[in-house]
Amino acid sequence: MSQRIIETQKYQAISGWDRPLQYFFLVVLDREGDIIFSNLYRPYPGMSLREIEEELKKLSIVAPDNFWNDLLEDRLNNRGNIFKTYKLCS
Numbered sequence: 001m002s003q004r005i006i007e008t009q010k011y012q013a014i015s016g017w018d019r020p021l022q023y024f025f026l027v028v029l030d031r032e033g034d035i036i037f038s039n040l041y042r043p044y045p046g047m048s049l050r051e052i053e054e055e056l057k058k059l060s061i062v063a064p065d066n067f068w069n070d071l072l073e074d075r076l077n078n079r080g081n082i083f084k085t086y087k088l089c090s
Contacts, residue, residue, distance in 0.1 A: 001016050001017060001018045001019055001020075001025070001080050001081075002016035002017045002070075002071075002074040002079045002080060002081075002082040002083075003015075003016045003082065003083045003084075004016050004067055004070055004071060004074075004082075004084055004086070005083070005084065005085045005086065006056075006061060006063055006067065006085075006086045006088060007085060007086070007087045007088065008061055008088045008089075009031075009089075010030065010031060010059075011028055011029065011030060011031070011036065011059055011061060012028070012029045012031075013026065013027070013028045013029075013056060013059075013061055013063075014026070014027045014028075014029075015027075015052055015067075015071065016071070016074060016082075017071065017074035017075045017078070017079060017080075019078055019079070019080040021045075021046070022046075023045070023046030023047065024039075024046065024047045024048065024049065024052060024071065024075070025039045025040075025045065025046075025047060026038075026039050026047055026051075026052045026055055026056075027039070027040075028055070028056075028059060028061075036059065037055055037059075049068060049071060049072070052071075053068075061088070062088070063086070064086055064088070066086075067086055070084060
């Protein structure tokens with residue numbers, strides 16, 4: 001699976017494309033490593049990009065444009081084993 005990591009002062013959000021399951025995922029941790037959100041806690045864990053954006057907005061995390069483009073490319077190319085970190089000031 002691909003892993004796109006957004007780091008802020010308060011949170012670490014990990015999102016990406018899960019190749020075997022064929023869906024996007026999202027896990028958000030606080031700085032102590034506690035899980036704030038995980039798609040695995042949902043009845044159907046697969047997420048759309050819109051759902052990921054909504055969950056990030058709830059935590060005031062605004063992902064950079066290239067984050068969304070990278071996720072789209074991950075799905076289109078069925079990528080795995082890709083890791084990239086996006087560091088945000090907020």
